[in-house]
Amino acid sequence: MIKHGPFDGLLGFSQGAIISAALPGMQLHGVALTKVPKIKFLIIMSGAKLGGSKLISGGRFEGSKFGLPKIAANAFSSTVKCPSLHIIGEADFLKETGIELLESFEEPVVIDHPKGHTIARLDEKGLKTMLSFIEKIKEIQLQQE
Template identity: 40%
Template sequence: MKGGDGAKMRIVCLHGFRTSGSFLRKQISKWNPSIFAHFDMDFPDGIFPAGGKSEIEGIFPPPYFEWFQFNKDFTEYTNLEECIAYLCEYITSKGPFDGLLGFSQGATLSALLLGYQAQGKILKEHPPFKLFVSISGSKFRDPSICEVAYKDPIRVKSVHFIGDKDWLKLPSEELATAFVNPLVIRHPQGHTVPRLDEDAVCKLSNWAMEIILSQRSTNAAPVDTVDETVKNDEEEEAAEPKEKCECEIAGNGIALQRREAEAVEAVNA
């Protein structure tokens, strides 16, 4: 399914601390491919080389990167402004993009970009983002940042993956409250991109389909200029029970996903 201009919706995907875009792509690959089949996913590397040991050394090949640096309490940040400027330039020059996806540091940074854009601080010439996928994300704790980024509820369709055993469980829950009507998907795992059970696949697939259909409606041609055959096909598709359809499509790969033996699980156990 594509937008009215013939292009898929595009998502920038920001990896976690001291990993890489390639590693996040590998992590996301454990999800059923039907979920994001109608999106183009872009996986850039962080702006800075890893400044210390990466937890995926020996599991996934280097190089490793980080977006910015921080103190142990996550209240002071180094190179954050440079990182934001880099991502704004990246998004502007390679965009436009429709949404952001992030894991851990990447999710925290993505939410900051969304909040800053909503307040008119950055990306003023870029269209507002439409969607956000947060996996183990959190808020920044510096009051000067919070007073701007989370000043008002962020009106971007968002889904938040929160692990029962994640050390960022409470911060992830707090981040979800910064968004209007967030979809929260809980899982029993820790600080990881989780494998999805059938219920989670259905919820995420339906969430993504709603955004796609909304985008299609926005980009649709005026009724009196639409070919009747195309219009009838779209009306029939829109009338179908999406939840059942999406669950059946996504469910085909559940058994295969559970049999995958990815090396990254050693890191995320």
């Protein structure tokens, strides 16, 4: 449980990435992290949308035997404007849902890697993309101070 802050950004892998990706929208709608400043950036590794990505019937989502948690119902109702870096593995079982998650973010930055559901070892191109993203976040924070 998150009790203290503020937090500039969130980094999540797998289930942590799924929660992290939903939190800016939940924060925007006043159902999570209401007593801390707005989340400024996300780094998502092997992520997906909380509850699934395709509504089928009865408020349930394809690929999930449970419906979307009520607290997160509006997490992706509008484009997430929080800067985000998404690391997606070519052989990851969450690859397709990770790609679908990109559609929910404004200008997502993507690093692809050849492995599966794991913390990626970045090649030179991936490292350059990561450092560029971090520099962008630093510039945004400096402008806001």
